Amino acid sequence: MQYASSPARHPTRMLTACAIALLIVAPTAGPASAADSHSYDFESPSQKLPFMAIQGSGHVLVGPAPGGKSGRAARVDVPNDGRSFKSELVIKGLDAGNHRFSFANYLPPDWQRQDVDTIVAQWFSTQSDDPRIKPVVALSIHGGDWRLKVHWMTNDTIQETVISLGAARLSNWNHWTFDIAWSSPGAPGSIAVTRDGVNVGSHQGANNYHRGEPPHFRIGAYRPGWRPEKASNTAGRADVVLFVDDIDITSTIGSRRGDSPTATSTPSPAGSPSPSTAPTPSESPSSAVETGAVQNGGVPVPSVASAPTDGTSPAPPLRKASEATSETAGRTGAIGAAGGVAAMAGIVFVLLRRRNATRSRRRAHRSSGR
Structure with missing residues (x-):
């Protein structure tokens, strides 16, 4: 048998x-422990870049880094053509845990200081049911100063606090670090900001809307005042051009909520946060063109002309913690x-x-x- x-x-x-x-x-x-980490230094032509959110005829191209910095960087352009208002790289899929966001940006010597916000990095929580929603956290340049805006919601009313981060220097690479612990309905969060290794601002308390998806990260250039529905006067205003490099996102889930891995925190701004008086309509997935970024080695990419330097020495590159992890x-x-x-x-x-x-x-x- x-x-x-x-x-x-x-x-x-x-x-x-x-x-x-x-x-x-x-x-x-x-x-698995490194799944929530991302790193982009734009040096390898074969590296796949994040998704792009382009509205109008703006673009993000990779070319030589300006300002005396070696290697390559991403050049971000938003033309003043009456319909363009943002060009951003979008990194989604992050969880609601603690994270360290590091990146560098550069304002060229011909940057035009204007009395409007230009958001260069933002953390956005998609809220498809509420057109009033602003980014929960946004780094912007207004006039000649850096600003941090934090938003949250109390009794269905958007609250806002604005934190000054110091004067912006042109022809200078800024190396930023944001240590963020997202708040929850029952526990406060924290944000600690350093620029070039110096603590320049912090926030303690609520820092998101406590609903919807965890905030995702966007970096590039977004000028809300140029949205077509705002009918803003853009006559005589130059195109938005800036550079970004050394994007590094690492999970710091081991840190206790409300604590920051950075050294000393500056006190939070005095006074109670006041409600936002005129919330800016922010983009939803349907209002922005989300496109897959073409690999910079896949097609010919125009070279980016290096901007004149101011004689300063280039800052040392950031450590790629996510790569080591x-x-x-x-x-x-x-x-x-x-x-x-x-x-x-x-x-x-x-x-x-x-x-x-x-x-x-x-x-x-x-x-x-x-």
């Missing part, structure tokens, strides 16, 4: 199947997989020896009984 084959009758097949399963499963488990996690996953395969091989080897010993005893018993 013949029997259907089973793994017990074919230990070699069982060993092979177990080894393959471990090799497939184990490495995927390793880098990914490398370490991948190495751990590979070691785990190899160890798992070795353990399974040892188990199968023991089972094989036992089976062979049992067979030998049975043969001896049958021989003695004949």
Whole structure:
């Protein structure tokens, strides 16, 4: 009588199947801790860039970094044509945990100071049911100063606080770090901001709307006053041109809520936050053209002319913490997989020896009984 084959009758097949399963499963488990980290330095032509949110005829191109900085950077353009108002790189998929956001930006020497907001980085929580919604956190340049705006909601009313981050310098690379712990309905959050290693501002308390998806990150240029429905007077105002580089996002989930990994925090602005008097309509997925960014090595990309320098030395590049995390996690996953395969091989080897010993005893018993 013949029997259907089973793994017990074919230990070699069982060993092979177990080894393959471990090799497939184990490495995927390793880098899970780095899944919420992202890094873009624009140096590799093969690096896939984030999605782009372009409204009008603006663009984001990769070329030589200006200001005496070595390597490449992303040039962001928003033309003053009556219909363009933003060109941003969009990084979604972040969870609601604590994160450190690091990036560098550069305002060219011909930057035109204007009494309007130009948002250069924002954290946006999509709220499809409310057209009043503003970014929960926004870094902008207004006139000649950097500003941080934080928004939250109390009794269905949008609240806003504005924090001054100091004067903006032209022809200068600014290296920013934002340590953000998002608030929840039952616990306050925190924001700590450094520029070029110096703490320039902080916020304690509510910092999002506590509904919808966790905030995602956008970097580039967004000028709300140029939205067509605002009918703003843009005559004589120059195009918006700036550069961004060294984007690095890492999860700091180990930090306690409300604490910041940075050194000393500056006090929060005095006084109670006042309600926002004229909320700016913000974009929803339907109002912005979300396009997949073409890899800068896939098609010819126009070179970006380097802006004149002011004689300052370039700042040292930011450490790619997410890359180190990914490398370490991948190495751990590979070691785990190899160890798992070795353990399974040892188990199968023991089972094989036992089976062979049992067979030998049975043969001896049958021989003695004949």
